[in-house]
Amino acid sequence: MTRWYEDIHSGQKLSLGDHTFTLEEIVKYNLQYDNQYFHTDPELAKHSHFGGIIASGWHTALIGQRKLVDGLFAEEARLKALGEEPGLSGPSPGINKMSFVTPVKPGDTISFELSVTDKRPSKSLPGWGLLFNNMKAVNQRGELVYSADYVAFSKLRDFKPTLKQRIGIWMARAFSG
Amino acid sequence: MTRWYEDIHSGQKLSLGDHTFTLEEIVKYNLQYDNQYFHTDPELAKHSHFGGIIASGWHTALIGQRKLVDGLFAEEARLKALGEEPGLSGPSPGINKMSFVTPVKPGDTISFELSVTDKRPSKSLPGWGLLFNNMKAVNQRGELVYSADYVAFSKLRDFKPTLKQRIGIWMARAFSG
Numbered sequence A, B: 001m002t003r004w005y006e007d008i009h010s011g012q013k014l015s016l017g018d019h020t021f022t023l024e025e026i027v028k029y030n031l032q033y034d035n036q037y038f039h040t041d042p043e044l045a046k047h048s049h050f051g052g053i054i055a056s057g058w059h060t061a062l063i064g065q066r067k068l069v070d071g072l073f074a075e076e077a078r079l080k081a082l083g084e085e086p087g088l089s090g091p092s093p094g095i096n097k098m099s100f101v102t103p104v105k106p107g108d109t110i111s112f113e114l115s116v117t118d119k120r121p122s123k124s125l126p127g128w129g130l131l132f133n134n135m136k137a138v139n140q141r142g143e144l145v146y147s148a149d150y151v152a153f154s155k156l157r158d159f160k161p162t163l164k165q166r167i168g169i170w171m172a173r174a175f176s177g
Helices: A023-033 A057-081 A163-175 B023-033 B057-081 B163-175
Strands: A013-020 A094-100 A109-121 A128-138 A144-155 B013-020 B094-100 B109-121 B128-138 B144-155
Touching: A013 A057, A023 A057, A023 B057, A057 A094, A057 A109, A057 A128, A057 A144, A057 B023, A057 B057, A109 A144, B013 B057, B023 B057, B057 B094, B057 B109, B057 B128, B057 B144, B109 B144
Parallel strands: none
Antiparallel strands: A013 A109, A094 A144, A094 B094, A109 A128, A128 A144, B013 B109, B094 B144, B109 B128, B128 B144
């Protein structure tokens, strides 16, 4: 989230809106990134495990990422409108688990939501905290289609580096490519 | 891999070739899917943690997925040329862990490789096995930039369903949307 690390708490949720996956979009995406016949060819896909074209799990994940970034921008705008200073979110070291639970089919409308599940100060990056978030996506029938456990950095508002940390930060800056 | 489950063994590797990430491609991709300033704006990105634009980890993951599909097609063609019948790979239930280790910067050439780490017969899907693969990507300096633990279905060549399994398969087909 785009709040300061200190203002983020386990259980907080951010609704990220929904997205309808059309057949045209699914085929176009997969011709570029995941060109397996059950993602790209409506005729051949009839003979696949799912009896028709399904979206690639990666496609659902990506739409979720875009929804997340848009959601963070919207939250930032909301905080600014309230006269508050928004926090700073940083890069992500990875995803702990990503599950493709139910296939997404053409015409499905998928809703995305982010929940904070845990947080702790970063050991490797002074002044930053680590956030553990869960991204969840459900279809128009309320079935879970996708779940992913994100890890992300979030900046501390009240960070006062020690002398040792200040030297570390300076060295990291001087030696990073 | 596109071999039959029985022919896949832990330790097998599949080289998937490389990809050079240009600044233009990074910006274009991220304007669509991960529009944070350190992925899209060379000027603003100078003030970010990495001192310049970096690729989104998702982008690296996607290029890896495309390389994987291309690699499976190539392996299928190779087996057919040898007069062998290639196996059948199925959908993926998810990714167990995805790590963005070192940032990918414009001009970096990234090599992808898939390794089989484990396998077992599927409990939920008769006639299929579960493969555990690791996708690894390194840059031109040999630094690991990305690692992901894939889970994927692979069909058994020698599957003879029991009567109970045949009924289960028939019912799954009849009732799947």
